[in-house]
Structure formats: structure tokens, C-alpha cells
Amino acid sequence: MLKPLLIEIGVEELPAIPLLKELQNIEKKYLEILEEYKLISEFEFYYTPRRLVIYHREFATKQADSVEEFFGAPLAVAYKDGVPTKAAEGFARKCGVSLDELSTSVKNSKEVLYYKKDVAGKPSSELLPEIVNRWLKSLDFGKSMRWGSLQESFIRPIRWVNTQLGDELVPMHIYGVDSAKKTFVHRIANFDALDVDNIKSYFDTLKNGGVTLFQDMRALKITNDIQNIEKEQGVSVEIDEDLFEEVVAITENPTALLGSFDEKFLELPPEVIITSMKEHQRYFPVFKDGKLVNKFVVVSNALTDDFSEVIAGNERVLRPRLADGLFFWENDLKNGLSIEGLEKITFFKGLGSVADKIEREKHIALALFEKFDIDAKKEDLERAVTLAKADLMSEMVYEFTELQGIMGYYYALKAGESKDVALAIKEQYLPEGEESPLPSTPLSAIVAMSLKLDTLLALFSINQIPTGSRDPFALRRAVNGLVRIVNAFGFRFDINKDLKELAQNYEGIDFEKLENFILERIKRYYKVNPSIIEAVLASGERELLALGQKIEILDNLANSEGFDDVTSTFKRVANITKDMDLSSELRVDETLLQENAEKALYKRYQEVINTQHASLEEELDALLGLKPELDAFFEAVMVNAEDEALKNNRKALVASIYKSILKFADIKEVSI
Secondary structure (H helix, E strand, C coil): CEEEEEEEEEECCCCHHHHHHHHHHHHHHHHHHHHHCCCCCCCEEEEECCEEEEEEEEEECECCCEEEEEEEEEHHHHEECCEECHHHHHHHHHHCCCHHHCEEEEECCEEEEEEEEEECCCEHHHHHHHHHHHHHHHCCCCCCECCCCCCCCECCCEEEEEEEECCEECCCEECCEECCCEECCCCCCCCCCEECCCHHHHHHHHHHCCCCCCHHHHHHHHHHHHHHHHHHHCCEECCCHHHHHHHHHCCCCCEEEEEECCHHHHHCCHHHHHHHHHHHHCCEEEEECCEEEEEEEEEECCCCCCCHHHHHHHHHHHHHHHHHHHHHHHHHHHHCCCCCCHHHCECCCCCCEHHHHHHHHHHHHHHHHHHHCCCCCHHHHHHHHHHCCHHHHCHHHHHCHHHCCHHHHHHHHHCCCCHHHHHHHHCCCCCCCCCCCCCCCHHHHHHHHHHHHHHHHHHHHCCCCCECCECCCCHHHHHHHHHHHHHHHCCCCECCHHHHHHHHHCCCCCHHHHHHHHHHHHHHHCCCCHHHHHHHHHCCCCEHHHHHHHHHHHHHHHCCCCHHHHHHHHHHHHHHCCCCCCCCCCCCCHHHCCCHHHHHHHHHHHHHHCCCCCCHHHHHHHHHCCHHHHHHHHHHCCCCCCCHHHHHHHHHHHHHHHHHHHCCCCHHHCCC
């Protein structure tokens, strides 16, 4: 029989961010437990700040009956001279029956002891307490807490449990709470527990009590409210996705409202205002004609028809936040942008101060400036690197650490620095992730590369290498950033040769470990068949720009029609040359070419290598285009001829072709 099932776990206010981090696992973990208990059925999961809810429209009232089979030892082991052995006796005990009740079956071509028993399914009401308890214990919200005299812990104290199968209460005692047909609605509607006789009554009670249970409906309500504000006021509201999800998670009855603040605070850089509103108050910033205006959107959880006091209260709360920001801004402008004091801030134990890091970054930046020959002023580069960390001494960055670099940009402009210098200071940390923007100028790109390269070299010099998920200095992200920058700006940077040249001021670096670390990140960075990357790496290519280009080229070719046939031919080429030293000079004596097929292959190969190809892709395509001539060669020519000179000449021809392709990739490594 099927009946609806409701499971409501009532808690004190859930912190939004830990809940959202675990959100993707909550349903999955519950489903895994249902599968284990053989009670799988479709369900929906809802949450508000005060409850976690699972609802099955149809749930089996008992497990299905099943059959359990047990296979024991082979008969030759179970019986000796017709007498049961310990193996037989142990199997009978395991099955809970006598030896006479055992039978035999065939398994893996052997006759073995066998027992089958019918297992009646248990009532769901008996299993649900255990299921719910296991589900709650499986959830990982990071930190948890204990309350009262309980030894168990959860993200927040559990205050009520409401579990109903059909119209019947499922008795259970969880985290010190007995289940009951009760729930709590919005605190403004009613502070006390309300009786809910059945599941329909439960949903009606929440709705009438000011609780929008369904998170998708809360999200839609907030979206519609904001769109109405935009339309009525002629403004646009910037929706931060993470903040939006957090607001949905902390409200039961959301209403988006428009508030305002004193125009004098618009003197502040927009990032200061936006950060203050988002991080401290969970407000959304408002723009008009692309410019920040003195308004904000707050999502209220109040249950009222008059929101004037709610708006006024939020305006009062925001004002001192912005006043603090204005105070910091004015003080910092008086003090100016200075690196004085950075020598007292430790970058990392064993790596000196932030001032020391600046000097190392400057050395790298100047070397990259010469190498890449960009259209910019050398003095601007030196100035940008010198001032890049100066805003760490500002009061604003002390209060809002996430604004480092950004505040340096504004302070640099106010101090009369050039726009290029200020922009490089602002963009030094870019890119900060896969979706993050890149530096906007070559000068900024070099400053950003210098920061990342110094952090890599410095930490590897003291053996601070990321292990597992531990990566406190985001070295993996630094490598991804380097790859993105060189690809975007066309910088040629060799992770073997160039890194060693830049590392002259660093001691103790294991360059093999460093190169392997970078290559592991590259393998994860490019979203292609892993064998494509391995094939390109096997060519020995370590220059990042060329590496990316070759991976893209080979991936395109690998996805083209007929590539399997091409690889089969060139894998044969690789096998023939596997014992040859391809690093040595390979000579083909044209006078020793006897067969028409080898003459045709040699002629075509010479045409390919002596042609000026428009691109790397065209060159590789032309080399792989030797397949027909190679196939004809293998068909008509005996490579391992008895004449040693002929054999060596033919192998040299084949090896020369493979060596030319090996500049791009080791084709034999590709598996499609």
C-alpha cells in the first residue's frame, strides 16, 4: 500500500552558507539510505531557515517481501567421508538453521552448500525512525553544536519533529525530541506550536501562517518584487547569485523593498558601498544609467502590510557602516599611498616580509617585460609593482580585506599615478577563478603573472607544496591563472627553461616537483580527452602558449572523421622507430631509395617540410596527410631488409617523419 509521507525536522535558525554548501548532497544522501532499506520512491526536499522537510506523495507502508540466498563451501570441503566439516557447521550457524535444512546449488561450476529463505518486508513505520536518524547524522554542515545534555550534535538545536505516514503519526525519538503532529509557523503569525492532523493540514497551516515552504516559490517572489522595483523606479538591481541564494535560505516570507542612503556617501568608491551592503547587510546595490545610486534593495522576512518601519530600520543600520567607510577613505587619502610598514608584515615564515615579496616580484616583472617586449613604459611597470601591496597599510583594506588591489587603484589615481599604474595595481590578483575576468592590459598581465610566479617559486623553495585538498595560498589557482594569461595575451613562457631563469634568487626548489605540479594543473585545466594532453606533453613541449595551441589542434583533429585510421598508421610508425634515438641527426640517403613507394614517400615528405605553412594546425595536418604514402610504403617495402644499409635508410625515413610529428605530439599516446 502507498501513502503520502511527511518528514519535518524543525530547528533553530539555520546558517545559510553551511546549508547551501551541503544542499547538493542532502537529497543524494537520503536517497542512498532509502535504497539500502529498499524503500526507494520519488520525493521532494524543501527548506526554510527553521525546517528541513522531505515529502513523498506515495511511500510504501512496508518493504517488499524478498528472498535471501546464501552460498557456502564446495561439497568437497563441506564433507569429508560423508561427515560434515567445520565449514559446513559454520555455514549452517550463519544461516540460522540445522544441517538437514541446507541444500546444494552450482556456483562457478562447483556444487556448493546453499540455503534460501523468504524474508518478509518490515513495516515502514518501524524503519523510519532509523532512516531519519541516519539521514540527519549523514549531513555535513561543517561545524556542529550540542545542546542540553545531549551527546549528539547538529548544525543547530532540533526543536520539533513531525513525521506522518498517511494520517498517522510515526513515533520516533530523535535528538532528544519526540515526534508530534505539530509544526511552527512564522513567529509574527504565531509563536506557539500548532496542531496539524494530517499532511494536507500541514501545508495549509504553513501557508496560512506566513511560511512559504517551497524555496523555488520564495526565489520567484523575490525576483518578481525586484523586477517590479526596477520597472517602477527606472533602475537596475545587481543580483549577486550567491547573495540571492543566501537570502532565499534565510527567509520564510520574503518581500523585496527599496531603501536609500545619504547621497554624500557616493563619494566613496562604488566597491566600498557595494561590499558594505552585501557582506554586512545582505543588500543588493541599485544602478541607474550604469552608475551606482544612493538606493539599495533589502529582502525582508517580516509579516506585515506596512513595511515603512522595516525600510527605515535598515536605512538606520546601513548609515553607520557607510560612515565608517567614509572615515577610512578620508583618512587613507590624507596618509597617501605608501609602502612604509610593509617590511613589518610577514608574508610567510621563511620568506620574509611583504616588502621582500615586492622586490622578488619586481625582479620577475622586469625579466618578463624584456622577454615579452610589450608596448608599455618600464618605469610604469616598476612603479606598479612597487605600489601593488601598499593598500595593505590602509584602514579601508584592514576593514574590508576583499578590497585589496581595488583600493590601491583608487588611492593611486588620487595620488596622481598614471592610469596604467593604477589599473595594474587593481588587476594584480586576476584572474581569481575560472569565471573571473583577466587583466585588461599587457602591463597588468605582467604584474599579475609576477605575483603568481613569485608565490609559486617562493613556497616551493621552502617545500610548502599543496597536498590533497590543502592549498592555503591557492597555488593551483595561480597555475590556472598563468595559463589563462599567456593564452589571452600570446605570451610565450616555458615552465622549464623560463622558470629556472627566474628562480636564480630562490634556493631549494625541486624543479621536477614544480614542473609536475604545473603539468597536473594543466591536465585538469583543458577539458579534452586526457590522452590528447598526454600525447602533447610526450612531445616535450613545455611552453604554455604552444602547449595550449597544440592541445586544441590535436583535439580538433582527433574529433574529425577518419582520425582512427590515421592513428593506426602512425602507431605503426612509432613501433618501427621505438628503439631509435630520435634526438640524434637522422640522415636519409636518396640514392638508396629503390622502391617506387619509398621514393614517393620521401618526395612527399620533403614537400611537406619545405613548405611554409600558415599555421601549426596546417603543418600537422600536412604531416598526418602522409598517411596514404605511408600505407603504400608499408604495403610494398620491406623495412627490415637484409641489406643493413637499406634497412637503416628506410628506418631513418620513417623516423624522420615521426620526429617531425613528435614536435606536436606523440600520436601513439592518443586513445579515442
